[in-house]
Amino acid sequence: MTAGEEEPVAGDFVRAYVITGGRRLPSSDELSLHTLVTVGPDKELPLGASPEVRAIWDLLSGGYLAVAEVAAHLELPVGVARLLLTDLFEQGLLLRRAAPPRAQSVDRGIIERVLHGLESLYG
Amino acid sequence: MDSNPSTAESIYVSDAVTTTAKILVVGHFAVGKTTLIGSLSEIRPLRTEEKMTQASALVDDLQGVPDKVTTTVALDFGRLTLSDELVLYLFGTPGQQRFMQLWEDMARGALGALLLVDPSRLAETFPVIDLVERYGLEYAIAVNTFDTTHAYEEAEIREALDLLPDTPVVYCDARDRASSAQALISLVRHLLARAA
Ligand SMILES: Nc1nc2c(ncn2[C@@H]2O[C@H](COP(=O)(O)OP(=O)(O)OP(=O)(O)O)[C@@H](O)[C@H]2O)c(=O)[nH]1
Numbered sequence: 001m002t003a004g005e006e007e008p009v010a011g012d013f014v015r016a017y018v019i020t021g022g023r024r025l026p027s028s029d030e031l032s033l034h035t036l037v038t039v040g041p042d043k044e045l046p047l048g049a050s051p052e053v054r055a056i057w058d059l060l061s062g063g064y065l066a067v068a069e070v071a072a073h074l075e076l077p078v079g080v081a082r083l084l085l086t087d088l089f090e091q092g093l094l095l096r097r098a099a100p101p102r103a104q105s106v107d108r109g110i111i112e113r114v115l116h117g118l119e120s121l122y123g
Numbered sequence: 124m125d126s127n128p129s130t131a132e133s134i135y136v137s138d139a140v141t142t143t144a145k146i147l148v149v150g151h152f153a154v155g156k157t158t159l160i161g162s163l164s165e166i167r168p169l170r171t172e173e174k175m176t177q178a179s180a181l182v183d184d185l186q187g188v189p190d191k192v193t194t195t196v197a198l199d200f201g202r203l204t205l206s207d208e209l210v211l212y213l214f215g216t217p218g219q220q221r222f223m224q225l226w227e228d229m230a231r232g233a234l235g236a237l238l239l240v241d242p243s244r245l246a247e248t249f250p251v252i253d254l255v256e257r258y259g260l261e262y263a264i265a266v267n268t269f270d271t272t273h274a275y276e277e278a279e280i281r282e283a284l285d286l287l288p289d290t291p292v293v294y295c296d297a298r299d300r301a302s303s304a305q306a307l308i309s310l311v312r313h314l315l316a317r318a319a
């Protein structure tokens with residue numbers, strides 16, 4: 001792990017621009033980092049899909065992964081992965097699970113379940 | 124690692140999972156965030172990057188690219204399956220003030236934050252506390268002992284960090300799974316008390 005985590009990435013930006021067609025990156029309201037996604041049943045990869053979309057498709061054909069996991073496995077910036085996933089989702093090609101509440105407020109029931117889970121694993 | 128199909132499958136979350144939760148692991152530079160996530164994660168901790176500042180501004184203004192540079196921040200995260208239906212994600216979030224956009228993204232929908240502290244560098248924790256408070260995140264302090272074993276008294280740490288009386292302070296060794304899990308449990312107990 002290197003200390004220098006920051007570096008100029010203008011080149012990456014051009015790449016991100018090309019992948020996304022220059023559109024604004026969607027906000028995390030749409031698909032948050034820990035929302036699970038997978039390819040819908042009997043859905044087909046759209047014709048003319050970019051290599052990145054194709055890679056997402058291949059990856060998600062295997063099962064559910066969180067948005068952040070898709071980005072990490074494909075080495076895409078999170079914002080770019082999210083935009084491509086949002087596109088596929090809006091075309092009805094992806095399933096989404098466990099979309100967390102939009103509000104910042106946290107559900108007590110989930111906290112209870114997390115605590116119970118941790119205690120039964122490590123208590 | 125090998126071509127065993129069960130290994131290949133294991134990157135995926137089980138189909139039965141209906142809920143995911145997110146907890147942040149925050150703290151200043153080199154405090155042990157990645158180490159703690161690695162100790163707890165059932166998958167090899169993953170790393171991705173997020174572009175900081177004006178992502179959309181830059182895209183809107185591509186002609187300006189030669190002048191514009193931005194910052195990339197590595198995020199690492201891990202996953203713990205807590206039951207057949209529930210998965211917890213842990214996201215390591217850097218403590219630098221300037222990563223506001225990242226914090227906004229991370230804080231949204233997070234249950235709370237485990238705030239790692241190196242007791243020999245307490246001052247570096249102030250800006251991190253400011254950030255978690257600004258985003259309304261409940262937190263617990265996990266003192267990563269770095270082999271100094273309780274040389275720093277809890278009272279000393281509480282006072283130095285000006286903590287509320289009910290903010291938990293736990294000692295942990297980020298390299299140790301059980302110890303890291305206990306720190307996380309203290310946080311979640313606190314979250315539950317606060318959610319009452
Ligand atoms: N002795 C000791 N070393 C530790 C402990 N926890 C972490 N380290 C070491 O401290 C260094 C920094 O740990 P990281 O987990 O990379 O810290 P980080 O907070 O992720 O760092 P950044 O992401 O760079 O901010 C690494 O070399 C770890 O091996 C600990 O409890 N004891």
Ligand SMILES: [Mg+2]
Pocket residue numbers: 001156157158199215
């Ligand atoms: Mg780290």
